[in-house]
Amino acid sequence: MPSAVDAQTANRILALVPRKDRQHLLARCDKVALTPADELCKPGERMGYVYFPIDSFVAMVAPIDEVVMQVGMVGREGVVGASLMLGVDNSSLRGIVQGGGSAWRISAADFREEAERSPSLRQKVNRYLCVQIGQLAQNAGCARFHLVEARLASWLLMARDRAHGNEFFITHEFLANMLGVRRVGVTNAAGALQARKLIRYSRGNVTILNGRGLESAACECYRTGKEMYASVLG
Amino acid sequence: MPSAVDAQTANRILALVPRKDRQHLLARCDKVALTPADELCKPGERMGYVYFPIDSFVAMVAPIDEVVMQVGMVGREGVVGASLMLGVDNSSLRGIVQGGGSAWRISAADFREEAERSPSLRQKVNRYLCVQIGQLAQNAGCARFHLVEARLASWLLMARDRAHGNEFFITHEFLANMLGVRRVGVTNAAGALQARKLIRYSRGNVTILNGRGLESAACECYRTGKEMYASVLG
DNA sequence: AGCATCTTGTGCGGCAGCGCACAGAGCGGG
DNA sequence: CCCGCTCTGTGCGCTGCCGCACAAGATGCT
Secondary structure (H helix, E strand, O other), rough: OOOOHHHHHHOOHHHOOOHHHHHHHHHHOOEEEEEEEEEOEEOEOOOOOEEEEEOOOEEEEEEEEOOOEEEEEOOOOOEEEEHHHOOOOOOEEEEEEEEEEEEEEHHHHHHHHHHOOOOOHHHHHHHHHHHHHHHHHHHHHHHHHHHHHHHHHHHHHHHHHHOOOOOOEOOOHHHHHHHHHOHHHHHHHHHHHHHHOOOEEEEEEEEOOHHHHHHHHHHHHHHHHHHHHHHHHO | OOOOHHHHOHHHHHHHOOHHHHHHOOOOOOOEEEEOOOOOOOOEHHHHHHEOEEEEEEEEEEEOOOOEEEEEEEEEOOOEEEHHOOOOOEEEEEEEEOOOOOEEEEEEHHHHHHHOHHHHHHHEEEEEHHHHHHHHHHHHHHHHOOOHHHHHHHHHHHHHHHHOOOEOOOHHHHHHHHHHHHHHHHHHHHHHHHOOOOOOEOOEEEEOOHHHHHHHHHOOHHHHHHHHHHHHHO
């Protein structure tokens, strides 16, 4: 159980702004519980809130041909709704909670005011936006070129980094949607990873058994993404 | 031959900022000629300049597995180097000139100052950034799901919108790199479009014969992208 | 215990695109 | 005019994934 101080710094963006600014911001935040499948924002619709995940994580998905595909993932290293900083109220992506947990929530209007008064907050959120742009581009290539098994490994590692630990819940079906492949494709890829003792996967319960091994099974995108984040917000 | 006034407003971002701010900015700009294959920015390297294309256009590409893939296209409707606005000096994408022509160029430092003093400029560039984010996401799905022929049609239409007219120069080989497919894939797709009298394509010289027809051959991404732009910057 | 439901595993034909290789076609320079 | 270069067209076997369909295991509710 994290203490109150931990909770304040658990979100890495918030942790990077000076304590004074952070406390001013947090005073206007609610701590909310996010449960899987909650929809935080919708393409074309006004964003009412900005979210700073604490121990939850959110899939950013784009609609494409009547279905959706994941194009980004936001956990405690980021923020959902950063584009409000760009003066655009409408989201262009859909944000769906994937890993349940808590997050700081602030209304769009309050967030704007806080951003106005804290250059540091502005800077950090802007930088995060920049990272997201890079990751969107990376992801496009990943989805185009990389094999399902490698993409699955990447996804699991990214989820691990954002979730509480080495275990989380996600069905093949749902993962297939995120990766933009058939459910059977995930079943096979997961089977292969399991045969290599890298993960255990049973009825939605994933456990990462060998993180290192999984990293070498993953495509470069996992490492690249981490490095990009570190170089901009490290 | 466009007049001086036309040239000032030929870039749509600039056209959207008040005349006074625009002239202040243009006073610090150089009008430069961009020729195909010029590299305006490079991943990981400092961006020295910001470019406002007038009648040139630029491919934004991401490195992936030792090759590159196009993830965006910037012409007179946009600006290259917008991420400077986010306080990040390093580009995450590579910008390669595809359609020769001219552009307004301003140094990064000057651009920052101008952005500082013109809220309108800030707003427009920020909004454009938001559009780019949406298009990056769209593009990821496009590259993953859509057939080469439809993607080729989309690409040609986007190039037409950004270029001088219905004709431009681009070899199959180069296009294949942009789309992330084999050269032969482009050859076949182009052959199919040509057989349907939608384009003429000979040794790099493309002519769009039937724009409407080409639009119906293209994937939705073309229309979606235009609509997104219009809804944010219209 | 029994049943419905959700999740996972397997099999099969088909297809778009890949890698490779080579042949022709247009174009410019010596 | 011929040579070399760039660009385009064609053929062939392969593969990763798709769509579809069905079986089997796990879980929870009555």
